Amino acid sequence: MVCLAAAALAAGVLTACGGSSDSSGPRELTFFVAIQPGGTIEEVSKRCSEESNGKYTITPEFLPTDASQQREQLVRRLGAEDSSIDIIGMDVIWTGEFANAGWVEEWTGAEKKQVTEKVFPNVIETASFEGKLYAAPFNTNTQLLWYRKDLVKTPPKTWDQMIEEAEGLEEASSIQVQANRYEGYMVFVNALIESAGTEILSGPEEVDLEQGPTEKALEVIGKLANGGAAPPSLSTSDEDTARLGFEAGESAFMTNYTFAYASAKEEAPDIFKNMGYARFPRVDASKPSKPPLGGFNLAVSSFSDNKDVAFEAAACLADKDSQKTAVELDGLPPSRSDLYTDKTVTSAYPGFAELVKESIEASGPRPTTPAYQDVSLAVQRALHPPDKIDPDDTESVYDELKSLVEDAVKREGLL
Amino acid sequence: MSVNAPANPAPQKAAPKASSRTRSERKLAWMLCAPAVLAMLLVTAYPIAYAVVLSLQDVDLRFPDEGGFAGLSNYSTVLSSSLWWTDIFNTVFIMVISVAIELVLGMAIALVMHRAIFGRGVVRTSVLIPYGIITVVAAFAWQFAFSPETGFVNNLPLISDEMDWFGGRFSSFAVIILAEVWKTTPFMALLLLAGLVTIDDQLYEAARVDGATAWQRFTRITLPLMKPAILVALLFRTLDAFRVFDTIFVMTRGALDTESVSILGYNQLISRLNLGLGSAVSVLIFLCVFLIAFIFVKGFGAKVEEGRPS
Numbered sequence: 001m002v003c004l005a006a007a008a009l010a011a012g013v014l015t016a017c018g019g020s021s022d023s024s025g026p027r028e029l030t031f032f033v034a035i036q037p038g039g040t041i042e043e044v045s046k047r048c049s050e051e052s053n054g055k056y057t058i059t060p061e062f063l064p065t066d067a068s069q070q071r072e073q074l075v076r077r078l079g080a081e082d083s084s085i086d087i088i089g090m091d092v093i094w095t096g097e098f099a100n101a102g103w104v105e106e107w108t109g110a111e112k113k114q115v116t117e118k119v120f121p122n123v124i125e126t127a128s129f130e131g132k133l134y135a136a137p138f139n140t141n142t143q144l145l146w147y148r149k150d151l152v153k154t155p156p157k158t159w160d161q162m163i164e165e166a167e168g169l170e171e172a173s174s175i176q177v178q179a180n181r182y183e184g185y186m187v188f189v190n191a192l193i194e195s196a197g198t199e200i201l202s203g204p205e206e207v208d209l210e211q212g213p214t215e216k217a218l219e220v221i222g223k224l225a226n227g228g229a230a231p232p233s234l235s236t237s238d239e240d241t242a243r244l245g246f247e248a249g250e251s252a253f254m255t256n257y258t259f260a261y262a263s264a265k266e267e268a269p270d271i272f273k274n275m276g277y278a279r280f281p282r283v284d285a286s287k288p289s290k291p292p293l294g295g296f297n298l299a300v301s302s303f304s305d306n307k308d309v310a311f312e313a314a315a316c317l318a319d320k321d322s323q324k325t326a327v328e329l330d331g332l333p334p335s336r337s338d339l340y341t342d343k344t345v346t347s348a349y350p351g352f353a354e355l356v357k358e359s360i361e362a363s364g365p366r367p368t369t370p371a372y373q374d375v376s377l378a379v380q381r382a383l384h385p386p387d388k389i390d391p392d393d394t395e396s397v398y399d400e401l402k403s404l405v406e407d408a409v410k411r412e413g414l415l
Numbered sequence: 416m417s418v419n420a421p422a423n424p425a426p427q428k429a430a431p432k433a434s435s436r437t438r439s440e441r442k443l444a445w446m447l448c449a450p451a452v453l454a455m456l457l458v459t460a461y462p463i464a465y466a467v468v469l470s471l472q473d474v475d476l477r478f479p480d481e482g483g484f485a486g487l488s489n490y491s492t493v494l495s496s497s498l499w500w501t502d503i504f505n506t507v508f509i510m511v512i513s514v515a516i517e518l519v520l521g522m523a524i525a526l527v528m529h530r531a532i533f534g535r536g537v538v539r540t541s542v543l544i545p546y547g548i549i550t551v552v553a554a555f556a557w558q559f560a561f562s563p564e565t566g567f568v569n570n571l572p573l574i575s576d577e578m579d580w581f582g583g584r585f586s587s588f589a590v591i592i593l594a595e596v597w598k599t600t601p602f603m604a605l606l607l608l609a610g611l612v613t614i615d616d617q618l619y620e621a622a623r624v625d626g627a628t629a630w631q632r633f634t635r636i637t638l639p640l641m642k643p644a645i646l647v648a649l650l651f652r653t654l655d656a657f658r659v660f661d662t663i664f665v666m667t668r669g670a671l672d673t674e675s676v677s678i679l680g681y682n683q684l685i686s687r688l689n690l691g692l693g694s695a696v697s698v699l700i701f702l703c704v705f706l707i708a709f710i711f712v713k714g715f716g717a718k719v720e721e722g723r724p725s
Contacts (some may be wrong), residue, residue, distance in 0.1 A: 072685055079476040079688060101477045123722065181670035233563055233579045244564065275592065357522075370477055374689055385582075385671055411475060414496040415682060 008232035020394035027056045027306050027312050028393040032077075033089030034070050034296070035062040037085060040322075040330035041089075046318035056309045056364075058087070058317070067091055069184050078301070086304040087314050089296045090135050092126035093183075093372050096204060100370035104299040107133040115315050117337040122207040126365050127297040130204075136318035136394050137335035141325045143191070143292045143353070144361040145256050145278045147265075148172060148271070151252045159192070160286050160365055161268035162253055162324070164323030166229035169252055174231040175224060176242035176254035181384040184238050186366065186376045187292045188255070188385055194364025196283040200375065201367035205409045209402050212267065215394040217403075221388030242339035247271055255280060257294070258349060258356060277352045279359060290364030295335065333360065340351040371408060376406035377415040434491075463701065472693035477688050489695035498679065499600040503703075506675040510656040511587060517652060518645070520596065521603030523670065528604065529611045539608075546601040554665035557594040587673045595664050603648050610644020611637070635701060650711040654704055676700050 045058040063070040098104045115136035127135040156162035178184035196213035247268035248252040264272040280291035298314040323334035324344045340357040382401040407413040475487040530536045561580040660677040669678045684693030
């Protein structure tokens with residue numbers, strides 16, 4: 001039976017049934033990845049399977065849209081050494097954890113060179129752990145400041161200016177951010193701390209969080225959350241509620257990913273007419289801001305039975321053409337810097353392709369550590385709800401944050 | 416709901432020693448029970464024992480090469496953490512309030528079901544519908560209902576349109592408790608109904624002849640005779656409510672200090688893959704549940720056999 005089926009698949013290679021059975025049609029690769037509503041994943045899987053000339057076929061296996069749930073499903077399988085995963089769509093923050101646990105394979109030699117060619121250096125950084133590359137950069141992502149040109153003449157340079165300006169508006173006086181207790185809040189907090197001039201960790205196990213700049217970042221959150229610029233459901237807001245609030249005309253400002261542009265065009269043409277964009281605001285007026293950095297890199301599972309072809313397939317899934325497909329179908333920014341003058345990118349980001357590129361280059365990635373999950377939970381726990389931060393006295397919250405993060409990198413304590 | 420086999424009602428004969436027939440019957444009984452006992456050992460005793468073993472170790476799936484015997488350090492980490500005690504408070508708070516409301520409502524519904532003259536089957540079935548709905552689905556339905564963007568609740572009179580139910584601790588508790596009560600009151604009502612039907616109608620007739628009011632009949636006849644059924648219903652629901660997870664996970668994911676101990680365990684086990692710490696939390700939850708059952712059985716004299724619904 002197996003022989004017949006194999007023969008049918010490999011159409012013509014009937015001799016294979018005589019003795020050796022190693023040429024039994026394309027190898028089946030399973031690609032575990034977050035679903036993209038525009039169909040990018042299906043499209044690139046299909047193209048790469050076709051281009052392999054019968055060497056392999058890639059079947060996508062979709063994970064939920066929520067980042068924490070994607071990770072939970074993956075780590076449960078990887079922790080149990082599941083061989084049914086070949087290629088992993090790995091969020092930029094999982095690299096340290098997956099690499100340290102020995103779940104993903106290192107990239108070396110010509111393949112490493114191929115997948116890192118012309119890629120932003122800080123994106124390569126998110127796919128690396130302890131100097132070794134563990135994934136092929138696919139798409140990246142960053143946040144911009146979106147504002148209403150009909151209400152605001154020039155976009156604010158700093159958060160303080162923006163909060164003051166929003167509070168002075170008669171309508172649409174709120175600022176949309178992401179502050180539910182989830183990874184998106186960690187993104188927001190990290191961007192503010194980085195922009196203030198310090199960082200959460202300076203190494204996989206070294207806590208930085210310099211007091212002055214960190215308290216300045218906390219002050220911004222406290223000022224926003226306790227003042228007139230806070231939207232009513234700030235403490236449960238995410239990317240989507242932020243977008244909805246902005247599109248409903250409730251807010252003059254929003255920090256959000258690039259999808260917000262296409263969404264407003266589709267859903268709220270009146271607001272879209274006046275939609276302006278600028279770089280993520282500064283925390284410290286004298287230091288350039290460091291916008292958030294997101295995205296997915298493609299890794300090969302250490303428990304795969306098809307590692308040799310999986311590297312080849314992952315390299316194809318992350319190549320230039322695939323990145324163009326991702327920006328065309330789902331508006332995801334490419335990780336290759338040379339694509340930002342390409343027509344697919346400039347037409348997806350009309351007028352702001354250069355701003356996206358500049359934001360990615362200047363971005364402040366979230367920390368890389370095997371205990372990332374613990375660090376993120378600790379930050380969320382220390383600083384949520386955002387209105388617990390008193391902008392006039394940030395020291396007590398700072399102490400709590402620092403001690404929780406210190407425990408978290410050592411993986412101590414309950415979280 | 417077979418919690419315990421009913422006590423053997425066979426009359427005790429004053430035989431000096433068991434006959435060979437009794438002995439072989441007893442042997443047969445053991446053999447018939449053996450598969451069930453084995454299955455129970457396999458699916459409950461083994462995981463519990465394994466959790467205890469894990470809780471004494473330093474195991475983290477993300478660090479496969481590290482670890483080893485940790486003694487009771489996982490337990491001391493959990494018990495010395497303010498988070499554990501906050502979560503115990505949250506869990507007990509939700510448990511006490513929701514079970515109290517369920518008892519009152521459940522009793523009322525049981526009385527209605529008992530007295531229903533026509534359409535008894537329809538009444539009983541329709542009351543059970545919420546209990547048949549999957550908890551996660553019910554939790555989402557209530558979450559949407561209370562959401563400021565999509566819900567209808569804020570459009571009701573007396574409620575502010577701006578009310579952000581999931582933006583505060585106790586307003587979140589209110590919605591969580593409401594969803595729990597809505598879902599499990601039917602179960603409570605059914606258990607109570609089982610106790611209600613065992614009361615002999617003649618007692619009520621006699622009381623009525625003696626001139627007792629409806630309230631007196633309820634407090635002097637119904638409640639005392641239903642005590643076993645009420646205690647068992649409370650025991651089951653309390654144990655269930657202590658392990659509350661789905662509703663909170665869907666509605667707040669434990670934000671704003673609304674976390675229950677089950678969510679705490681989930682975070683350590685599933686999210687952090689810290690099996691040692693997570694198992695310690697699980698074992699402590701198990702002990703709490705055990706303690707609750709102990710208090711009910713020894714303290715209040717709940718007898719699972721007598722009050723069983725059937």
